[in-house]
Amino acid sequence: MRGDSVKELLQSLHTTANEEERRLWAAACAQALGLGGITISVGRELVWFSDATSKRLEDLQFVLGQGPGLLLDDESSVREVPDLEQALAQRWPQYATEATLLGIAALFVWPVHIGAVEVGTMTGYRRTPGLLGERQSANGWLVAEALAEYVLNHWPATVGDREGDGLPGGVGLHRAEVHQATGMLSARLRIPLPEALDRLRAQTYISRLSLTDTAHAVLRRELLWETGGDTD
Template sequence: MSVQKPLDGLEQAVDAGERRASAVSCARALGLEGIAVSLRWGAELVWFSDETSARLEDAQFTLGQGPGLEADFSEVPYQVADVGRNERWAQFAAEAQAMGVRAVFVWPIRTGAARLGALTGYRSKPGPLTALQAAEGLRVADMLTSWLLAWRSGAVTSPNEQGKAGAVDLHWAEVHQATGVLSARLGVSLEDALVRLRARAFASGQPLTQTAREVLVREPPS
C-alpha cells in the first residue's frame, strides 16, 4: 500500500475523525502500528493514529526525554530498533515497554535547516525498518511539513462546528491552559509551571493531559 492515498485523504479531511483515519492508513502503509506528529519538541501533539502513539508522545513530553525530542538526525530516520536495549532514555524506555512498544522510529518535520517537530512511529516487535519503509516515512514527513506550513490558526473551528480541510487538532491545549493557571497561581514563570505540571503527572502516574484537566477543574482559567 502506498502512502500517497492516505496523505491525499489528509489534505481533504474536514474533521478529527478523518484526520485520524488518514494517520491509521499511513501507519499501515509504513508497516507500523501507530504514528504521531508533535511540534515544538513535543509541546503540541497535532496528529496521531491511536491511543498508544498519543501516549508515547505524552510520555516524552512529561519526562522531557525520548527520541522524538533529542534525536540529532545525523541519520534519517532515527531508529530505536529495540527499546529494551536502549540506555539513553531509561525512563522513556520503561514507559514505552509498559505500553507494549518495542521499536520506535523518528523522522524530522523540518523545512531547510529549521526543525518544526517530529513524526514518530512505533511497533510492538523489535527490529529496524526496511530501506523502503525508511524512505516512505521521509516522504510522509516532508508532505506533513507542507501541510503544517499551509495551516492557519483561523482554520480551526470550535468542537461543535464542522472542521475545515487542512485544520490541525491541538490535543494538548489543556496542558498549556493549566500551565498558565499554575504560573499565575504560584507566581512562577511558564517554564517553571510546566516543569511542576510534568512532575505532578509523573508522580501520579497519570497522563499529562489528565493532570492538566484536574488543575483546570479546581481553578478554571479566567
Template sequence: MASKGDLAAVLGDLRASSGGKELIGVDAARCAQALGVDGVAVSLPVTGEPGELVWSTPGTSARLEDLQYTLGQGPALETAAMCAPVIEPDLVHVAAGRWPALLPEAIGLGVGAVFCFPLLLGGACLGTLTLQRAAPGPLKEAEHTDAWLVAGALTAVLADGAQQWAASDAKGDSVLYRAAVHQAAGMVSVQAETTLAQALVRLRAYAFARGRPVVDVAEDVVARRVHFRKDQDGPGVSDR
C-alpha cells in the same frame, strides 16, 4: 501487508488536506498500516517545550507522545533538537542513561521499536513524525523511504495550514491537543507563585507520580479539581 496503493492513497489524502483542522480527519491508522508499523504520531515543537501532539493513532502512540511530553525526554525531542532522524529498532538495547525515565515506561507500553523523522522545512524542523512498533526490528529499506515521503507530505500540509492553527488558537477554540496544559501552567504559576517553566515542571511531576497523562491533570487544574499551593507539601487536591 501494505501495498504501494495504500501509501498512494494516504499521500493523496494528505495532499488533499488544506492543513489545520482537516489533518485530524486523515486516517492515521491507515497511514500506520501503509508504513508497516503499529502506530504513528505527529508533534509540533513549541519554543522551549517538547511538542504539541496534532495527529496520531489512538492508544500506544498517543500515550508515548504524552510520556515524552510529561518526562521531557525521548526520540521526538532528540529529533526536533537535531533536525535529524532518531532510529531505534530495539528499545531493550538502548542505553539506560539516554532516556532513563522514558525507556521503562515505553517498554511497559509494549513499544519495541521507534523511528522518528523530522518534518524539515528548509533548515528548520517544523515537527516530528514518530512511528512505533511492538515487535523490535529495523524498517525495511522501502518502509524507510516511504516514511520520508509521508514526512514530506505532512510538512507541506502543516506549512500550508499554519495560519489556520494560529487563527484557531487566537479565537480560543484551539485544536491543539495540549491547549489545556498551557492554560493550566498559567494557573499553577499564579497559585504557586512560580515561573511558567517551574509550573510546567510541577504539572509533569504530579502527573508522572500518579501515572496519569499530563493533559488529564491539566484539565483537573483548569476545572479547579486540583490546586497547587505555595508550601513545602507540594500540590494539594481541592474538593471543589
C-alpha cells in the same frame, strides 16, 4: 482507507477535514508503513496522532523530558531504536521503561522540515523489534514531508486568547489545555511559567494520569497545590 498504499494515502491527505478523519488517515498510514501508530509534533505541540498509544508515547516524552524524538543528532536521517529494551540503561531509562510497559518494542523518528528548517518530528512505533526496511524508511520521508506542508497550510488561526479553526481541516493543538493549566498554576502559586510546567509534568508522572487529564484537573480546580499560605 486501510489497505491503501502510501502513494494513495498521500493523494487523499487533503481530504482529511476533521479530527476523526485525520486519525483514521494516520492509522491507515501507519499500517502502510508497517507501524503500529504515528504521531506528528511541531515544537512542543502535538498536532496529529493515530491512536491512544502513540499519543501516550508522545506525552511521555513531554512529561519526562527524554525520548528518541528530542534533540535529534542528525536532521537528515531517521533515528531508529530497533530494540527498546536495549535503551533501558542507556539514554532514556525512564522513557524506555514506560514505553516497554505499553508493549512497545521499537521506535522510529523522522525529522519534519519546512524548507531547510527542522520544525518537528514524526514518530512511529512497532510492537516487534527490528530495523526499518529501506522502502519503509523512504516512504516515511514522503509522509513526513507531506505532513509538514499540510500542517503549515492548516495551522490554527489565533482569535484573541483562544485558538481558532484557521483553514478548513485545520490541525488541532492537543496541548492547549496544558498551556492553560500551566498559566493557572503560575498565577496561583506565584511562580514562573517553567516552574509551573515542571510541577504539572511531575504530577502527571506521579499520578499516572494522562497529561491532558492532569491539565483538566487543574483547570477544574480539582487538583490544587499548596500556596504557602496565600489564598486566591
